[in-house]
Amino acid sequence: MFRSVQRIGLPVGRQTAARWYSAPTVTINARLKADLKLSMRAKEKQRTTVIKGVLSDILYAEKNPQSQTFSRDSDEDVALLIQRAIKQRKESIKQYTDGGRADLATAEQAEVEILGQYLPAQLSEEDIERRVKETVERLGVSGIKAMGQVMKEVAISAAEAPKSKVAAAVKKALGA
Template sequence: MLRDDLKAAQIQAMKDKDKERLNAVRLILAKVKDRDIELRTSEAAGDDDALVIDVLQKMAKQRRESITMYNEGGRAELAEAEEKELAVIEEFLPAQMSEEETTAAIEQIKADTGASGMKDMGKVMAELKARHGTELDMSKASALVKASLS
């Protein structure tokens, strides 16, 4: 399980005295625990790895946005710190689909659902997330779906 991998990485970072990695892994575990607390009231627990992957994807997206803002603002040292955290986060994410694989998946979903125009974008995006949500950056996939349907 992904959660066990994170705990093992935390222990290894402590043994290696790697403070930056340890801080990043602790941050990930804290976010996962926050999500666990949020979900205590819901009935459906769902897949644990999917929950952790969702948290990791959101954290990665936040880091990418921060890196862009810091670079635009001339704060290279802060951007570098974010890049290091992003590298640790991406270690635990499953391999992401390439643009070609994503396009092929979109075309398959269009064929399966009979989607033909922009009015079907929501249907295609929902199915894409259901089938490949853990392997995709949905913001990038959104642009590909829009291009495919227009």
């Protein structure tokens, strides 16, 4: 039995019946680790540095006693970390361009593109607004005071869209 498993590339001796019959899902963390090995072998310094930084952030968030709910196997948690890293780099790009350092801005932009490859498919503005409108209509609320209730009920994970975009769509839908 294990020889047939070995032929399809799955690790031998560590299989459960459920894993053997279904294709394993790959988490963002696992993709990062695999890509780190590949980038190190290909001697891609910038990609290696970016991936090591994200893996370091993941490890820090996991060990941090204040973030008790973080899990490296949760794509949503890891996507939030990657979104935070992208946001920091975009702020750096703005500062570099204001300071006349186009070379550093292009390097940061390349890092943003590398990080963007690990995010799940992001929702468009129209999709976010459509989901928010459906939620507002389902709840039958209006006014800015209902924003908290709508934010709790809207079915958009943080991995699909940044919370700031969702909050802006909720404000727009509530007429604030």
